[in-house]
Amino acid sequence: MIKLNKIYTRTGDDGTTGLGTGERRSKHDLRIDAFGTVDETNAAIGMVRLYTGAQDPLVDQMLGRIQNDLFDLGADLCTPETVEPLPYEPLRMIPAQVERLENEIDQLNAELSPLNSFVLPGGTAAAAHLHLARTICRRAERIMVELAQDPDEKIGAAALRYINRLSDFLFVASRYVNGKGKGDVLWVPGATR
Numbered sequence: 001m002i003k004l005n006k007i008y009t010r011t012g013d014d015g016t017t018g019l020g021t022g023e024r025r026s027k028h029d030l031r032i033d034a035f036g037t038v039d040e041t042n043a044a045i046g047m048v049r050l051y052t053g054a055q056d057p058l059v060d061q062m063l064g065r066i067q068n069d070l071f072d073l074g075a076d077l078c079t080p081e082t083v084e085p086l087p088y089e090p091l092r093m094i095p096a097q098v099e100r101l102e103n104e105i106d107q108l109n110a111e112l113s114p115l116n117s118f119v120l121p122g123g124t125a126a127a128a129h130l131h132l133a134r135t136i137c138r139r140a141e142r143i144m145v146e147l148a149q150d151p152d153e154k155i156g157a158a159a160l161r162y163i164n165r166l167s168d169f170l171f172v173a174s175r176y177v178n179g180k181g182k183g184d185v186l187w188v189p190g191a192t193r
Contacts, residue, residue, distance in 0.1 A: 030143065030153075031080065033143050034077050034140065034143045034144045034147050035073075035078050037140035038070055038077065039070070039074055041070060041133060041140050042067055042074075044136050045063050045066060045067055045070070045170075046067065047129050047132075047133075048063060048129040048133055049063055049064070049067075050129075051124070051177075052126050052177060055126065056126065056176075056177050059126075059173050059177055062169075062173070066166065066169070072091055072093060072097070073159055073162060073163065075090070076090070076091060076092050076155075076156065076159050077144070077155070077159065080153060080154060081154040092156055092158070093159040095158050095161075097162055098161045098162050101162065101166065101169055102165060104169060105165065105169050105172050108172045108173060108175075108176045109172045111180050112176065112180055113181050115184075115186075116186075117186040118186070118187040119171075119174070119184045119185065119186060119187070120185040120187050121135075122185045123174070123177075123179075123185055124178055124183060126174075127177050127183070128174075130173050130174035131171075131174050133170050134167050134170035134174065137163065137166050141160075141164055144160060144163055
């Protein structure tokens with residue numbers, strides 16, 4: 001169990017932050033940027049839930065599970081693989097989390113009509129916030145992929161798959177809360193020329 005008695009520690013005053021391994025890194029380190037952007041995605045999903053709670057309990061429950069998963073993902077990213085064993089078993093994303101997300105995408109998508117155009121972010125407040133969360137999630141994914149390209153950094157396959165699926169989930173959920181796609185605002189190519 002995690003216990004936080006004191007919120008400020010002053011250890012980051014020098015521009016560094018601690019990883020789960022005890023290593024200190026600059027706050028602009030790519031790994032820190034990765035789990036910070038995952039945290040930003042989680043906060044954006046928290047904003048979505050202001051609109052889904054009573055209006056769409058199914059999506060809200062799914063988003064609640066995702067928020068918990070994103071803390072798992074942050075913990076995974078915060079604890080890079082090390083040569084030396086750690087004194088504890090680090091929390092890692094697992095394939096079952098990706099599979100659950102895929103099943104939830106399929107469940108929501110089954111009630112949507114196929115698209116014949118791109119969707120502009122908007123519609124209901126919940127849908128607009130889901131689109132914002134999706135774009136933040138895509139940024140987190142780009143950072144994680146860049147980090148994974150570094151031979152000295154390791155990111156698990158399940159973590160990368162999860163963040164990729166999450167942006168898909170957020171897109172499908174945005175359509176679902178937009179009247180199951182009926183409220184989607186579609187892109188009309190060249191309409192404003």
